[in-house]
Every structure is written in C-alpha cells, then in structure tokens.
Amino acid sequence: MSLDNITKDSIDSLTPPLSEGDGGRLTGYLNMELLRFSTAGSVDDGKSTLIGRLLYDSKSIFEDQLEAVKEASKRSGTEEVNLALLTDGLRAEREQGITIDVAYRYFATPKRKFIIADTPGHIQYTRNMVTGASTADLAIILIDARHGILEQTIRHSYIASLLQIPNVVVCINKMDLVNFSEQVYNDILEGYKKITNAVKLRNIRFVPISARDGDNVVDRSVNTPWYTGQTLLEILETTPVAHKINSDAARFPVQYVIRPYQDQYHDYRGYGGRLAGGTLSVGDPVIVLPSGVKSVVKSINDFDKELDFAYAPQSVTVHLNSQVDVSRGDMIVKDDAKQPQVGQSIALMVCWLNEKPLNLNNKYIIRHATSETKGIVKEVNFKVNINTLENNFADKTIHANDIAMVTIRTAKPLVFDSYSQNRITGSLVFIDENTFETVGAGMIVDELENVREGSGI
Secondary structure, eight states: OOOOGHHHHHHHTTTTOTTTTTTHHHHHHHHOOOOEEOOOOOOOTTTHHHHHEEEETHHHHHOHHHOOOOOOOOTTTTSOOOOOGGTTHHHHHHHSSSSOOOEEEEEOOOOOEEEEEEEEGGGGHHHHHHHTTTTSSEEEEEETTTSSSSSHHHHHHHHHHHHTTTTTEEEEEOOGGGGGEEEEEHHHHHHHHHHHHSSSSOSSSEOOTTTTTTTTTTBBBOTTTTOOOOOHHHHHHHOOOOSSOOHHHHHOOOOOEEEOSSGGGTTEEEEEEEBBBSSEEOOOOOETTTEEEEEEEEEEEETTEEEEETTTTEEEEEEEESSOOOOOOOOEEESEEEEEEEEEEEEEEEESSSSSSOOOOEEEEEEEEEEEEEEEEEEEEEEEEEEEEESSSOOOOOOTTOEEEEEEEEEEEEEEEOTTTTTTEEEEEEETTTOOEEEEEEEEEOOGTTOOOOOOO
C-alpha cells in the first residue's frame, strides 16, 4: 500500500455512515463497541511496528502524523518509513529504538473502536506491562520467529494469566525473515503449549505475521497459504468484549456522600459511586459493609433522572430508605448469598513496581476501590521464578518487577472479593507513605490458592 493513499477522506470513511433518526455519524460512532487490548513481548519483537501497521493499514493515521514519522525516519537514517515511531512518543524511545513507557493509542474501524496499550519489552520495564494490561480485554503477545520463546514471553504470559485477561493472541512475528516457514510456526506453537500447561490462559489464538510488511495483520497474506485462520484485525473485530471478570454479585463502593444543602432536598442523603459488579434495583434489600447495617434501596439517580435499576459500570447515586451511617470507602451490596469477604488479613499476589524493595512490617498506604487505610506486609509466602514459573519459598526479597505471594494486615477491615471474581474489588495498590509513589499492585486470591505450589514448565 502506498503511503500517499492515506487521506483525510479515507479516514472519514471509517466512521459509521449517517442514518436518519440516530443523531448522525457522531452518535453511531460513540455507540460503537470498544475493545481494549495490550501488546507485550521481548525487546525488538516488533510491538510498536505492529501497532503502527494496524494504524496505517486501517487508515487511522492523519497526514500530519504520517509526515512527522517520515521526517523522524529520515533523521534516524532509515530508508523506509518506520511505523514504530507512531507509538514511541518519548524522545528516549525514538533515540534508542525501544519502548520505555506505556503508549496508549486509539483507532477505529467500521465495526469497532479500539484502545491499545503498547507496553515495553525490557525486563526493567515489566512493571509498565502490568499497568498497561490491567484493564485489557485482550492481550497480544509477540514472538520473534527467529528466536522463538524467550524469558519475556514466559513473563508476559504469566502476567496475562495473573491479570486474568480473557483473550490472548500469540502473534509469531517476522515470518518474512524465516521465509514464512510453516515448520518454524508449528515448532513455536508446540513450545508455547508448555507455557499454557503451567499458567491459566484462556481463549488463545495464534497468527503468523510480518508487522513490517503487513502479512496477516489487516490483510490476508499470500505468503502463508498454509494458514487458514483469521487475520489479526479480524480477530480484534470479532472477539467478544463482555466477560465475567466483574461478577454478577452487586458491588457498590461508596465514593461520596451527597447532601445538597437546599430546601427542596432538606432531608436528602445519597451515596454516589460506580457499580463495580452486578445490578442494583429500587426495592432491593442491601447491606452496608463493613458495618453490616441493613437497609433497602429507596431510589437510584443518574444526575436528574430517576432509574428503576443500575448495572455495572454505571455511575449513579443510591438513596436508602433509612438514615444509616455510610461513608466513603464503605460498600453497599445486596442482602443475598453472594457476599464479599470482610477482613484485615488478606492474601494476594503482588507485582512490585518500585526500585525500593518491599520491606516486611513497613507501613504502606493501601488503596482498595474507594477505601484507603494503612497496612503492613506480614509475610512473603513465596516469590515466583519467572524463568521456570516455580514458586521459590526460600527467597523472600522482593525487588522491582518481582512477583510474589504476600499476606498483608490492614488497620481497618476491607470489603473484598478475590480477583478471579471481581477485578475492582479484588485488586489494590501499595503507596509509599513518604513519597506517595505507587510501589506495588496486588491481586487478592482465595485462601485455597495461598499455598498453591508452582508446577513450573
């Protein structure tokens, strides 16, 4: 495809056509389904080039962006346009030809909107992969066809499993450099099965691609007649977005107590927040946790509209039929069998994000949903050996980019689920109380998972 083919008209043609009665193109565009996905892989596997190719071949690049990339490519001495520069926005990234920070990019096709998190490949930036992939519906893991499965492939697959990303696409890239060999492709597939036996990955797809030349990225390649599956873009456009990470159990973390000091709302007391799971309806019996006080939902408001019910992830105001003590950090749940846990001793998997190592019995600010408290790490149960995926019970030192199972003790009770049940109520972060830096990200696990011994690969 010629670079001169990209025009503003071709970009405008990607948005949904105007139709009568729907408010026009903008309304249709805003109502399109959104898929969030992240890219991961080792250094120079071609993550940024792949995203650049997606943007380019789907005609999602404006002319001024393309001109800037052309100029940057010339300055770096590259004969052809380096599509990786579309995502490597930091000066250090362009100078070194690597990705350092998570780069978020947005594009759309006539079928769906996308938000991409391009994450770094270097080991020292693994923590950025955790933050970039934490909200993803799908993870793309790239493997260089020449080198096969590397340490970072295992690391990123494990993190995708830990974050319970519901869909994984393994792209075997740079197939042009191995003459589009079906045997090389099949050998990598067989090797990757060893990883999938050790970690819990769901809905895995494999695609042979050349990000540089565009083979099987947007358009099907004539160089891989032996591959009969979908192209990468077809997978992105058809993968279901809805998944069960946020459970059906109603979870409403209270963010703000609303008391309008006006005569018409003299006795009004509402609780604003965003549903983290399930639904709430007017008339539902509820429990306020951690206090355990019971009440009934009197009304639900969305700004100036009254609703009969609300569902995750709506932001609403809930009004109860009795004057109960509810504050920010409390959680309103249905009075049914699907109750969260309430406690101060919590087991979790932690990804350490800071250069300063984790210290046992050191105070950290623990931020969970809308609640904030102080807490300490009481015990390091084990550290994951990312090369073998075995649990190391002897090494209790946790440094940047390490992943470990720890037990924490908080100053006040938290209302939580396991991460496998609910991403929001099952996750928390550690904040340094002196620097206010986020130093760790934790995923709460069930008690039965606490002593699960890694089987390795």
